[in-house]
Amino acid sequence: MANYSMKNRGSRTIYEYLYECIREDILSGKLHAGEQLASKRTLARDLNISVTSVENAYAQLVLEGYIHGETGRGFFVNDLIEPVPVRESARPFKPNILRQPEATAPEHILDFKANRSSVKNFPFATWSRLMRNVLSERNAAILGTVPYNGLFELRSALSAYLYRHRGIEADPEQIIIGAGTEYLYSRLLQVLGFNTIIAMEDPGYKKFSEISASQGTVWDYIPMDDEGMRIDYLKNSSANVIHVSPSNHFPTGTVMPITRRLQLLQWAREKPERYIIEDDYDSELRYAGRVIPPMYAIDEDAKVIYMNTFSKSLVPSIRISYMILPPYLLERYQDTMSFYSCTVSAFEQLTLAHFISEGYFSRHINRMKQIYKQKRDLVLNALKESDLHQISEIREANAGTHFLLHVNTSLTDKQIKAKAEEQRIELALLSDYTTHQGIKSMGTLIINYAGLEPDQVGLAIEIIEQVFKDDIAKAKSKPTF
Amino acid sequence: MANYSMKNRGSRTIYEYLYECIREDILSGKLHAGEQLASKRTLARDLNISVTSVENAYAQLVLEGYIHGETGRGFFVNDLIEPVPVRESARPFKPNILRQPEATAPEHILDFKANRSSVKNFPFATWSRLMRNVLSERNAAILGTVPYNGLFELRSALSAYLYRHRGIEADPEQIIIGAGTEYLYSRLLQVLGFNTIIAMEDPGYKKFSEISASQGTVWDYIPMDDEGMRIDYLKNSSANVIHVSPSNHFPTGTVMPITRRLQLLQWAREKPERYIIEDDYDSELRYAGRVIPPMYAIDEDAKVIYMNTFSKSLVPSIRISYMILPPYLLERYQDTMSFYSCTVSAFEQLTLAHFISEGYFSRHINRMKQIYKQKRDLVLNALKESDLHQISEIREANAGTHFLLHVNTSLTDKQIKAKAEEQRIELALLSDYTTHQGIKSMGTLIINYAGLEPDQVGLAIEIIEQVFKDDIAKAKSKPTF
Numbered sequence: 001m002a003n004y005s006m007k008n009r010g011s012r013t014i015y016e017y018l019y020e021c022i023r024e025d026i027l028s029g030k031l032h033a034g035e036q037l038a039s040k041r042t043l044a045r046d047l048n049i050s051v052t053s054v055e056n057a058y059a060q061l062v063l064e065g066y067i068h069g070e071t072g073r074g075f076f077v078n079d080l081i082e083p084v085p086v087r088e089s090a091r092p093f094k095p096n097i098l099r100q101p102e103a104t105a106p107e108h109i110l111d112f113k114a115n116r117s118s119v120k121n122f123p124f125a126t127w128s129r130l131m132r133n134v135l136s137e138r139n140a141a142i143l144g145t146v147p148y149n150g151l152f153e154l155r156s157a158l159s160a161y162l163y164r165h166r167g168i169e170a171d172p173e174q175i176i177i178g179a180g181t182e183y184l185y186s187r188l189l190q191v192l193g194f195n196t197i198i199a200m201e202d203p204g205y206k207k208f209s210e211i212s213a214s215q216g217t218v219w220d221y222i223p224m225d226d227e228g229m230r231i232d233y234l235k236n237s238s239a240n241v242i243h244v245s246p247s248n249h250f251p252t253g254t255v256m257p258i259t260r261r262l263q264l265l266q267w268a269r270e271k272p273e274r275y276i277i278e279d280d281y282d283s284e285l286r287y288a289g290r291v292i293p294p295m296y297a298i299d300e301d302a303k304v305i306y307m308n309t310f311s312k313s314l315v316p317s318i319r320i321s322y323m324i325l326p327p328y329l330l331e332r333y334q335d336t337m338s339f340y341s342c343t344v345s346a347f348e349q350l351t352l353a354h355f356i357s358e359g360y361f362s363r364h365i366n367r368m369k370q371i372y373k374q375k376r377d378l379v380l381n382a383l384k385e386s387d388l389h390q391i392s393e394i395r396e397a398n399a400g401t402h403f404l405l406h407v408n409t410s411l412t413d414k415q416i417k418a419k420a421e422e423q424r425i426e427l428a429l430l431s432d433y434t435t436h437q438g439i440k441s442m443g444t445l446i447i448n449y450a451g452l453e454p455d456q457v458g459l460a461i462e463i464i465e466q467v468f469k470d471d472i473a474k475a476k477s478k479p480t481f
Numbered sequence: 482m483a484n485y486s487m488k489n490r491g492s493r494t495i496y497e498y499l500y501e502c503i504r505e506d507i508l509s510g511k512l513h514a515g516e517q518l519a520s521k522r523t524l525a526r527d528l529n530i531s532v533t534s535v536e537n538a539y540a541q542l543v544l545e546g547y548i549h550g551e552t553g554r555g556f557f558v559n560d561l562i563e564p565v566p567v568r569e570s571a572r573p574f575k576p577n578i579l580r581q582p583e584a585t586a587p588e589h590i591l592d593f594k595a596n597r598s599s600v601k602n603f604p605f606a607t608w609s610r611l612m613r614n615v616l617s618e619r620n621a622a623i624l625g626t627v628p629y630n631g632l633f634e635l636r637s638a639l640s641a642y643l644y645r646h647r648g649i650e651a652d653p654e655q656i657i658i659g660a661g662t663e664y665l666y667s668r669l670l671q672v673l674g675f676n677t678i679i680a681m682e683d684p685g686y687k688k689f690s691e692i693s694a695s696q697g698t699v700w701d702y703i704p705m706d707d708e709g710m711r712i713d714y715l716k717n718s719s720a721n722v723i724h725v726s727p728s729n730h731f732p733t734g735t736v737m738p739i740t741r742r743l744q745l746l747q748w749a750r751e752k753p754e755r756y757i758i759e760d761d762y763d764s765e766l767r768y769a770g771r772v773i774p775p776m777y778a779i780d781e782d783a784k785v786i787y788m789n790t791f792s793k794s795l796v797p798s799i800r801i802s803y804m805i806l807p808p809y810l811l812e813r814y815q816d817t818m819s820f821y822s823c824t825v826s827a828f829e830q831l832t833l834a835h836f837i838s839e840g841y842f843s844r845h846i847n848r849m850k851q852i853y854k855q856k857r858d859l860v861l862n863a864l865k866e867s868d869l870h871q872i873s874e875i876r877e878a879n880a881g882t883h884f885l886l887h888v889n890t891s892l893t894d895k896q897i898k899a900k901a902e903e904q905r906i907e908l909a910l911l912s913d914y915t916t917h918q919g920i921k922s923m924g925t926l927i928i929n930y931a932g933l934e935p936d937q938v939g940l941a942i943e944i945i946e947q948v949f950k951d952d953i954a955k956a957k958s959k960p961t962f
Contacts, residue, residue: 016771060770065708065738080743122624128616135609143603145797179660179800179824186667190695210820214671216697227546257546262561289541290497316626317827319660339691343660343824346798 004047014049015056022057026066026077033079037067121371122315126360127351134350142347148338150177150322151346154353158322161356165284167297168306170324176333179319179343181279181309182211187340188305188323189215191333192241192275199239201229203434203441205250205279208243221435224249228256231263242268242276247283247292251433251446253396253403261295268303275329280308284365287373288398302326310352313365320344320352372401375449382461387472401450404430407443409471416443419467425460427467485528495530496537503538507547507558514560518548602852603796607841608832615831623828629819631658631803632827635834639803642837646765648778649787651805657814660800660824662760662790663692668821669786669804670696672814673722673756680720682710684915684922686731686760689724702916705730709737712744723749723757728764728773732914732927734877734884742776749784756810761789765846768854769879783807791833794846801825801833853882856930863942868953882931885911890924890952897924900948906941908948 009017025031037043040058044051058075061067069075134142141151149155155172162168178184185208189196194216200209202221212219220237222229229244242264246256268274278295286292296306309321325333355361376397383389388407397403409416413431420427430444445464452460465472490498506512518524521539525532539556542548550556615623622632630636636653643649659665666689670677675697681690683702693700701718703710710725723745727737737745749755759776767773777787790802806814836842857878864870869888878884890897894912901908911925926945933941946953 019771056770063736063738063770064773065740078738078740080740124620124624131616132613135612139605143605143796143798179664180822182821183660183664183824194697207820214817214821216675255544257544257559259546259559259561289537289544290500292545311822315624316822317624319822319824319826336695339688340663340695341661341792341797341800343664343800345800345826345829348826348828 006047006049013053015053015060018047018049018053018057019060022061023064023066026061026080031077033077035077036073037075037077039074121368123360123364127355130351130354130358130360131347134347134354138350141350144346146342146344146346146349148340148342149173149175150342150344151349151353154349154356155322157353157357161361162324165362166280166291167293168324169297170306174324174327174330176323176325177342177344177349178321178323180311181281181307181321181323182207183343184307184321184323185211185277186215187333187337188277189217191329191337192217196241197237197239198277199229199234199237199242201244201249203251203430204243205245206433224252224254226254227260228254229260229264231260231267234264234267240271240274243279244276244295245279245281246295247280248285248399250281250400251402251404251428251430253399255292255399261298265295265299265301265303269301274303275305275326276303277305277307280306281312282400283308284313285369285372285401286399287369287376296324302328305329313361313368318348318352320348372450375452375454376403378454378457379447379449379452379460382457386461387465387476388461388468391468391471391475395444402446402448405445405447407445407468407471409443409468410474411443411468411471413442416445416467420463423463423466425463487528487530494534496534496541499528499530499534499538500541503542504545504547507542507561512558514558516558517554518556518558520555602849604841604845608836611832611835611839611841612828615828615835619831622831625827627823627825627827627830629821629823630654630656631823631825632830632834635830635837636803638834638838642842643805646843647761647772648774649805650778651787655805655808655811657804657806658823658825658830659802659804661792662762662788662802663688664824665788665802665804666692666758667696668814668818669758670698672810672818673698677722678718678720679758680710680715680718680723682725682730684732684911685724686726687914705733705735707735708741709735710741710745712741712748715745715748721752721755724760725757725776726760726762727776728761729766729880731762731881732883732885732909732911734880736773736880742779746776746780746782746784750782755784756786756807757784758786758788761787762793763881764789765794766850766853766882767880768850768857777805783809786810794842794849799829799833801829853931856933856935857884859935859938860928860930860933860941863938867942868946868957869942869949872949872952872956876925883927883929886926886928888924888926888949888952890949891955892924892949892952894923897926897948901944904944904947906944 004018004021006014006017012020022031022037031037037058038046040051040054044054047054058067058069062069062075065078066080067075067077141153152172154177155175158175159170159172162170176184176187178187189198189212196217198208198212198217198219199222200212200219202223204221204224209219209221220239222233222237222239224230228246228249229242234242244256244264246261248255264276268276276295276299280294280296283294284291294304294306296304303326305326306324307321308323311319311321314320380394380397380403383392383394383405388405391409392405392407395404395406411419413429416429417427428446428448430441430446432446434441485499485502487495487498493501503512503518512518518539519527521532521535525535528535539548539550543550543556546559547561548556548558622634633653635658636656639656640651640653643651657665657668659668670679670693677698679689679693679698679700680703681693681700683704685702685705690700690702701720703714703718703720705711709727709730710723715723725737725745727742729736745757749757757776757780761775761777764775765772775785775787777785784807786807787805788802789804792798792800792802861875861878861884864873864875864886869886872890873886873888876885876887892900894910897910898908909927909929911922911927914927915922
């Protein structure tokens with residue numbers, strides 16, 4: 001053996017190269033189990049290298065279990081169950097096994113489906129200034145460890161903000177910070193336990209049922225009427241936890257009236273294990289009248305779990321959400337979930353804390369309200385002036401970043417989608433979000449205008465007109481008295 | 482009615498104040514169900530305010546469902562099931578219900594338990610410079626949406642780094658970025674499915690069994706021998722997925738020899754649903770010989786799931802970890818988990834991508850290796866010179882940031898802990914991490930030196946001497962031949 005040419009060792013140290021040569025011979029079977037290796041001295045002499053190099057190489061091979069030493073007798077190759085290729089010749093990666101290429105830009109010229117906030121309105125200058133301050137001033141805080149529920153600084157800033165702007169009285173201790181509502185919702189399901197059955201709004205935000213499914217949590221779809229989740233269906237279901245967005249239902253935009261809210265709270269009061277998850281997402285974007293106070297603020301019995309996110313109100317790539325737990329669930333969370341480390345970096349928590357407590361956040365919300373309202377008005381006016389006007393009806397345009405456009409059409413929702421694809425636009429339909437295909441949901445478009453730029457509006461309307469041109473033609477041909 | 486004094490409205494607009502007064506009267510029962518409200522004109526005149534203000538207040542009350550209008554007849558109070566306190570007088574928060582005060586500094590003067598990296602060695606200047614560059618140059622990327630598996634830029638930087646430094650061939654597509662190993666592990670359990678039974682190392686890293694429990698996943702503890710998880714116990718268990726840290730086992734520090742690695746790989750090969758989760762945490766901190774190549778690099782059958790984190794190698798408050806999925810599991814992940822948004826903010830992903838691809842990360846690792854090695858040597862030398870030397874034995878000191886100190890003591894582990902508490906130090910014992918109290922684990926201390934400052938070492942040893950002073954005295958009293 002030992003005809004290893006030191007010429008090929010490249011940048012590796014002598015001992016490292018020798019180690020690799022011997023390992024390769026063992027793995028490839030050239031050196032077989034039980035075979036004795038040359039003594040350190042012999043090998044050093046043969047290869048004209050130092051004994052120490054050989055010693056180090058042998059030590060590494062022993063450490064990794066390729067060889068073993070027998071006192072007085074020398075070193076022997078271990079019995080590996082079978083030869084395997086060495087690291088260098090490890091299996092080449094087979095990309096063909098993989099589907100789904102890296103994310104590519106959507107080919108659609110317009111996307112009414114993506115409910116994304118217009119990123120360019122994010123107060124980036126302010127945000128990065130705060131980041132810089134945090135970077136230069138809060139060194140220790142950035143590097144310190146973060147409690148399971150997030151930094152106190154952020155939780156207390158939130159607590160103060162929620163009291164002032166949402167009428168919510170929550171101790172910072174009740175607030176749990178997490179990397180996105182989805183994450184918090186997963187944890188919450190674990191706290192609620194495996195016997196939980198969730199009542200989901202139908203139509204509603206699909207993602208929560210997907211998460212429940214992936215967590216093995218059972219749920220019921222409860223139909224909605226104009227006031228929200230139907231109590232009669234709820235009472236007939238075996239659900240013990242409700243998931244609702246009462247201030248701005250997705251996707252219909254319905255505001256749940258006080259009567260229905262009180263009915264749901266009463267339902268929750270009837271049994272100890274009953275709770276209400278209030279998703280307050282986008283609730284501050286209301287263009288007519290006051291912002292609707294959350295259910296949490298009128299809940300006397302600690303039955304409401306409040307959830308909200310900054311990923312929508314600031315920008316999607318900032319993953320910070322929070323939930324407020326009623327004391328009993330909080331204790332359970334502390335007992336069963338507090339071993340999970342907080343998922344949001346200290347750095348961004350501190351930046352957000354300053355952003356809120358220095359008043360930038362509420363200013364940003366007010367600004368976005370104006371911007372979205374203008375966009376909405378642009379779209380609504382364009383619609384009124386378009387041929388779509390006479391065959392359609394607008395619903396729930398006073399909140400959030402979308403409204404419903406119900407079209408009297410002879411097309412099925414499937415046909416509408418197909419025609420939209422022909423026009424290379426992505427359309428969202430109410431029926432996408434409902435399981436029982438009620439007549440009310442058919443032919444109802446969800447117009448998300450958040451990401452729409454003013455100069456796109458005209459084009460947008462034209463394209464939708466194209467989709468429904470037959471219906472428009474029919475409507476026009478009708479004699480008008 | 483209508484004796485609302487406009488003096489008290491404070492900063493609120495007239496309509497808003499009127500809305501609140503009427504709502505309060507309805508909720509308190511002063512205005513009862515069915516009662517008719519004054520006409521807009523009358524009320525406007527009585528209160529000497531504009532009709533528009535009354536209209537707006539009524540509109541808001543209608544929107545929120547407190548009143549309803551009957552065409553031609555006016556507005557009437559709705560029948561709420563019961564009066565509830567209004568927002569302003571919502572239930573006061575009861576802090577006494579809450580346990581657990583906000584995180585306070587530990588009273589211990591020394592903590593051998595916390596396995597935390599010494600934060601002050603974090604290359605903060607470099608990191609914040611990169612952050613600033615990202616802030617000023619990568620505006621669009623920071624605000625853009627992030628794919629479920631993380632930004633391609635970070636995944637490809639990782640892919641290149643892993644190939645160069647760990648001999649791992651992984652396509653960026655196989656890498657999933659997440660906010661901490663705990664998070665990724667939760668998701669992974671979901672992908673593996675509810676019939677999964679995990680084989681955990683005993684002793685081992687407790688957190689993974691806690692996570693499994695909270696996810697409802699079953700696991701078996703498999704005893705370790707000096708080479709790692711025992712194959713015979715594994716084969717007798719019904720586990721189909723192994724969780725191991727072969728390159729640097731926690732807490733023993735054992736390096737799994739190639740033989741055992743091949744045996745585990747062979748075990749996995751025997752059935753399609755079998756997998757190995759390789760936790761490669763701290764594997765690069767090896768002070769004698771080469772870094773041990775991971776099992777992933779010798780796995781021919783796509784059976785190994787590779788996991789690692791930056792929270793330990795950089796700083797705990799940066800929550801970025803990753804896992805590499807074999808193609809089959811990757812497809813399943815894409816099918817069932819890709820609806821979950823990535824939990825790490827784009828901003829920190831970009832910063833880390835630059836930190837890795839510009840070579841700062843590997844430089845940082847090498848630097849930490851030196852620093853930890855120096856700390857280790859300090860502690861080892863101090864031990865050798867101390868009275869503890871003659872009653873103790875050091876194990877597995879060549880990797881990671883801790884070693885084992887086995888003390889020949891008459892004290893039980895319980896007594897050791899008690900005595901340590903008296904001395905106000907936090908001690909970790911091997912038996913804390915094992916379920917079967919084998920003789921080997923008794924009297925074995927885990928000395929985490931990562932967070933220990935040089936000037937603390939002397940004190941540290943003295944205190945441990947105090948804990949075992951009786952044993953030391955006994956040893957000294959023995960006649961030495």
